Amino acid sequence: MKRRWLTAPYIIWMLLFTIVPLCIVIYFAFTDSVTGAFTFANIVSILDYASIFLRSIWLSVAATLLCLIIGYPVAYTIAQCKPRTQRILQMLIMLPMCLSFLLRTLAWVALLEDTGILNSLITSIGLKPLPLIRNSGAVILGMVYNYLPYMILPLYSSISKINPKLMEAAADLGCSRRQSFTKVILPLSMPGIASGITMVFVPAVSTFYISQKLGSPGTIMVGDVIESQFKGAYNPNLGAAMSLILLILIFICIGLSNRVTKQHNNEEVTL
């Protein structure tokens, strides 16, 4: 019996609906929107949007790093709890992920707005209202809020797999708490860090809703421009070219981050 053939429908499905569409994106990226002739014009015209690409990258890198800094202690604390508590806390981290991120982002708008909840609190104690919304900070906050669980969950799963005896061994061998953290826990949780970074960075750099709601025209991101090429000013060829460049940029960024985390891992192992 050849069980391998069970996979055939799946392979056909994936070829048809992931590989072929990606090829069509490449086709559109290199053809003219009117004549359909081969052209580099779409790719070249992306240079006009270089600043938007750079901004998307810096906003999402900032959000990813913040998620890592905030998420690590949370994942570590959860991993130290009793198994029952761990399961409940893990569930509570997952729960917001299942709820409409559009509405949750909208709740942030209500919180941060000039006449919003936070500002009315601020003015009620006699201070001047703060410009909390429509700036880069608000966009980063929105990203951190939406994607933090995607950082905590992989971190938690890799930290909870670390054998607690290793910590004891490190302590026995004379490591201080800080040392046993930097020499044992941190290197062993590198796979979690790497996948957390990917899981936050990819959706953050390609988002198009958070920046529309919490940002200003000055914080437009790649996702917004791609969306408008398909839904507003209809130019699918330019949109396809941008998607292609976005994909390439993501692969470069993920490659770099994997390199850093893997290198660190190897170093520590050989030490």
Added chain:
Amino acid sequence: MRKASKVITVLVFIFLYFPIVILAVASFSSGSDIAVFKDFTFSRYAELFKDSTLLNLARNSAIIAIVSTIIATALGTTAAVGINRMSKKMRGLVMGMTNIPITNPDIVTGVSLALMFAFTGTILKLNSVLGFWTLLIAHVTFNLPYVILNVMPRISQMDPNLTDAAMDLGCTPAKAFFKVTLHEIMPGVIAGALMSFTMSLDDFVISYFVTGFGFVTLPVEIYNYTKKPIHPKVYALFTLLFLVILILMIVMNILQSRSESRREKMHIRAKAAGGEV
């Protein structure tokens, strides 16, 4: 340092749930401004259940989520069984393909499918192919990898002799699959199906690009709503969904801890039995 970590953890939980609380509170306010709480009322919930379009959209979302989960689970589970028997090289190739929809940003997946559907539409000389079927295809496509990734570890953990034993005892291959293999990998299948269902129910970005005028899901319509002042009954819907998911998760949690304690008991019993022999 531990204390600081604990403080950060508490703050993060407040941070994650604060906006949800804001929306839930707004669903009981008689005012239309989310930032100002007026009088307490249940009327938003009454309005919600009278709103046939909103309920219709919720029904559309449920249909897409259920149908795409069933297709993806069936297709993904059989594929995972096959992938497990492949040569290392082929397996690497297939798993690489499986990872594409997961690592690709949603917007690129959405755009690529939308372009392909548009392309097919022009070839078939149809005005618009976007609608139920395109939405279903897209959802099955992004659900499939999650089913595979949940089922694969279960299959590789399974003893391959089990199916052989079943067939020796007279099962046809199909019967052996349903009676033995499927039974062994069930937890993975269920986890994959649940993940697919929630992803599909909440998906906005991909659906937004492949949806047509004929068939719209709730998240896509909520996006259209948020462009104009939003009606508070949407907050009521959000609060209800929150409660449903919360209850589902609690039930799952209880079931999981029960099965774990049962497994532990069996383990202890097996040990005791072994000791007696």
